[in-house]
Amino acid sequence: MKRNTPALMLAGAALLLTCTVVPAQKSTADGIARYRELLQDGNPAELVAARGEALWKEKRGPKKTSLEQCNLGLGAGVVKGAYAQMPRYFADTDKVMDFETRVVHCMETLQGFDPAVVTKSPYSGAGQRQTEIEALAAYGVEQSRGVPVRISQVHPKERAAYDRGKQLFYMRAGPYDFSCASCHGVTGQRIRLQDLPNIANVKEDAERAFTTWPAYRVSQGTLRTMQWRLNDCFRQQRWPDLAFGSPASIDLITFLGVNANGAKMDSPSIKR
Amino acid sequence: MKRKIALGLAGTAVLVGCAVYTAPTQEETLQVVKSSFRERGIAKLERLNQSALQVACSEAALTGKEVPKDVRARLERQALATVKLPADGVYFGDFKQGERIAQTGVGLQWSDNDKTVAGGNCYACHEIAPQEIAFGNIGPSLKGYGKLRGNTPAVVAYTWGKLWNSHAYNACSQMPRYGDANILTTAQLKDVMALLLDPNSPVNK
Numbered sequence: 001m002k003r004n005t006p007a008l009m010l011a012g013a014a015l016l017l018t019c020t021v022v023p024a025q026k027s028t029a030d031g032i033a034r035y036r037e038l039l040q041d042g043n044p045a046e047l048v049a050a051r052g053e054a055l056w057k058e059k060r061g062p063k064k065t066s067l068e069q070c071n072l073g074l075g076a077g078v079v080k081g082a083y084a085q086m087p088r089y090f091a092d093t094d095k096v097m098d099f100e101t102r103v104v105h106c107m108e109t110l111q112g113f114d115p116a117v118v119t120k121s122p123y124s125g126a127g128q129r130q131t132e133i134e135a136l137a138a139y140g141v142e143q144s145r146g147v148p149v150r151i152s153q154v155h156p157k158e159r160a161a162y163d164r165g166k167q168l169f170y171m172r173a174g175p176y177d178f179s180c181a182s183c184h185g186v187t188g189q190r191i192r193l194q195d196l197p198n199i200a201n202v203k204e205d206a207e208r209a210f211t212t213w214p215a216y217r218v219s220q221g222t223l224r225t226m227q228w229r230l231n232d233c234f235r236q237q238r239w240p241d242l243a244f245g246s247p248a249s250i251d252l253i254t255f256l257g258v259n260a261n262g263a264k265m266d267s268p269s270i271k272r
Numbered sequence: 273m274k275r276k277i278a279l280g281l282a283g284t285a286v287l288v289g290c291a292v293y294t295a296p297t298q299e300e301t302l303q304v305v306k307s308s309f310r311e312r313g314i315a316k317l318e319r320l321n322q323s324a325l326q327v328a329c330s331e332a333a334l335t336g337k338e339v340p341k342d343v344r345a346r347l348e349r350q351a352l353a354t355v356k357l358p359a360d361g362v363y364f365g366d367f368k369q370g371e372r373i374a375q376t377g378v379g380l381q382w383s384d385n386d387k388t389v390a391g392g393n394c395y396a397c398h399e400i401a402p403q404e405i406a407f408g409n410i411g412p413s414l415k416g417y418g419k420l421r422g423n424t425p426a427v428v429a430y431t432w433g434k435l436w437n438s439h440a441y442n443a444c445s446q447m448p449r450y451g452d453a454n455i456l457t458t459a460q461l462k463d464v465m466a467l468l469l470d471p472n473s474p475v476n477k
Contacts, residue, residue: 164300170330234309247308
């Protein structure tokens with residue numbers, strides 16, 4: 001119920017803006033588009049990214065080390081452009097990892113943090129201060145702004161991640177029988193007034209879905225990462241809780257990323 | 273042909289020192305998925321155990337091939353058999369309550385609990401009463417539902433069945449099984465019936 005309120009308020013605001021009632025669908029959609037445009041003026045995510053950068057460079061943890069030697073796939077210490085090529089296979093862990101799980105790996109290996117503690121509450125509450133993972137993700141993705149997405153499909157584990165991610169995308173389960181494709185497999189569909197990207201079939205939609213996360217979510221007053229985005233989709237699908245950094249989460253992000261290959265990263269963005 | 277490609281790949285794989293790629297089976301994927309979710313509150317892990325219908329409809333969506341006709345007919349028959357008619361023979365409640373249920377989207381998420389009164393979230397996918405302009409379009413418009421279809425026993429039975437288990441009339445329907453999955457109570461279903469079919473409901477004005 002709570003979650004519907006912003007949509008209703010938007011609808012009201014849109015009506016006021018356009019001073020016309022008919023056709024309602026068009027005018028409300030236009031109103032929302034204008035609202036989104038106005039949001040672009042100042043993005044609080046910049047502050048989150050700045051805090052992430054400070055966290056990245058600060059000597060912290062039991063080993064009193066910074067994350068500056070963290071290898072995000074382009075060599076130790078290279079942050080620029082790394083996010084746009086993740087998830088990717090890492091030989092040192094023999095795993096495909098996304099940015100968020102790789103950062104946790106570096107916090108463990110370089111700084112000596114306990115990964116179980118770091119990932120216990122990976123997402124901030126609405127209006128709360130961002131978690132360290134969120135701040136670091138904001139910094140990391142900002143360092144890839146404008147960089148074309150290039151998710152590798154060379155290693156067999158990268159290909160397997162994509163294939164499993166695709167299967168999961170269409171998997172219907174739970175008391176509501178929902179899959180990702182229930183909402184994101186047809187063009188022109190909406191939930192209430194929220195347009196739904198057709199991630200599986202429309203290249204442009206897949207690109208936008210991948211390149212605009214992490215994002216500052218105005219309605220929640222905090223920054224949200226790709227791991228959070230998937231977790232919250234599954235909550236609404238009435239599935240159990242998708243574990244942070246779990247294989248299935250990496251598989252889905254790989255599927256989304258490969259579908260967005262070639263598009264330019266444009267994040268952290270700002271969303272309604 | 274496929275074999276040749278596989279052999280070619282095998283050659284490359286040997287060169288880069290990797291194993292030959294074989295795509296994961298559905299079963300392997302399911303194991304990975306099951307290891308990736310945690311039970312939380314009311315959302316138990318058993319929710320990941322797919323029904324025969326969920327398996328068939330997932331496969332159809334993944335491959336883009338329709339569910340075979342005979343399978344489809346059997347799934348629809350089985351879904352229809354789950355429909356429980358109201359024991360008191362009364363199909364209609366209060367359309368005002370029905371509107372509230374149609375507006376509310378909570379229920380059965382791990383962020384809810386067993387005291388949460390679930391809604392139907394009908395407006396997420398359907399246009400219903402003309403006053404509500406914030407409606408989705410995944411399902412068809414239900415504006416004027418009763419006025420257009422009338423109140424015949426056949427319409428009443430179909431509508432009750434559709435709400436109870438939508439798969440009875442369309443095997444891979446995206447609509448939740450509001451009765452069969454215990455999302456709404458029988459009393460709530462009657463309220464939604466009234467919203468759709470009561471001549472005084474705003475839907476039929």
